[in-house]
Amino acid sequence: MQMPEDQLRAGHIPADLYRHIPAGTDVRKVVIVQEAPRSYKGPIVLSLVIIAGSVAVLLVIAFVVQVIAGAAVAVLSATGGLSYTINRSKHQ
Secondary structure, eight states: OOSHHHHHHHTOOOHHHHTTSOTTOOGGGOOOOOOOOOOOHHHHHHHHHHHHHHHHHHHHHHHHHHHHHHHHHHHHHHTTSOOOOOOOOOOO
């Protein structure tokens, strides 16, 4: 029995807890309640949701910037302020 949990499972009361029991108490009827171990599921899920949300926001921002740039090029092309040409070379 190396760990305090092993002692508690075996029914032994550790010395530091034994000192807190009032005198005259029947030790066989003492119940020791342990705190449940910490669950890491909530923080992990929260961090994954934050990462996924950040990626989604960045994708939306990239898409909006692309649409705005395309609209700006179209407006400038229509007003004569900007022109561009796409050259396709023919290789046979």
